[in-house]
Amino acid sequence: MSTNMTNFRKEYQYDHLSEENAGADPFALFERWLQLAGESAIHEPNAMALATATPNGRPSIRMVLLKGVDRTGFTFFTNYHSHKGRELAINPFASLLFWWEPLERQVRIEGAIEKLPAAVSDEYYYSRPLGSRLGAWVSQQSKVIPNRAVLDTRLGELQAEYRDKHPDRPPFWGGYRLVPEQFEFWQGGVNRLHDRLRYCRQPDAAWLRERLAP
């Protein structure tokens, strides 16, 4: 490997994050930043890295799409039998990370994970295009498969079977909600003196805001 990483060095200069602009409510700040990310050239501003871990602390990470956020938490959908699903079943804590490069902004969120009620997973599943609904049935996500053809063959079979009817939601596919205990908002700064504001949920449900060294 010979790629010279010094060629990638960039200065950050887009903005500052002051306590005054950030405000007291991390959900409101997140929604403002997500909105701005959506108005920028970012292809999928709702794409986020999801980190999970085994109970003995071996982490794993992958991208998923944020499908909803409100004061109850951050929701995403996946296969409950996948690698992440198996980790979350025994260690229901996770971390989310957004990187909105044109805005030089990173957001980290940590908290406990709960499964969405079946009715909520149904609502989202039935809103998806038929191909995606069948795809959820086809893929035993994270399992080893012999080749690509098994997926295409199975999809073809299901497309024929479901030409005139709707598939039910697979019992192994649905949503999770991450209930935040902590947020950190990062705004890139000149000379690597970035702004970092952390919000920790207090026992009375108020948010403690603190500035962290970059």
Ligand SMILES: Cc1cc2nc3c(=O)[nH]c(=O)nc-3n(C[C@H](O)[C@H](O)[C@H](O)COP(=O)(O)O)c2cc1C
């Ligand atoms: C931008 C992007 C968005 C993705 N969104 C999802 C998603 O919402 N749900 C999902 O299960 N996998 C999604 N994936 C695929 C996952 O990154 C991952 O490959 C898959 O969930 C299996 O992960 P696991 O084996 O760790 O469980 C996405 C991948 C990318 C690159």
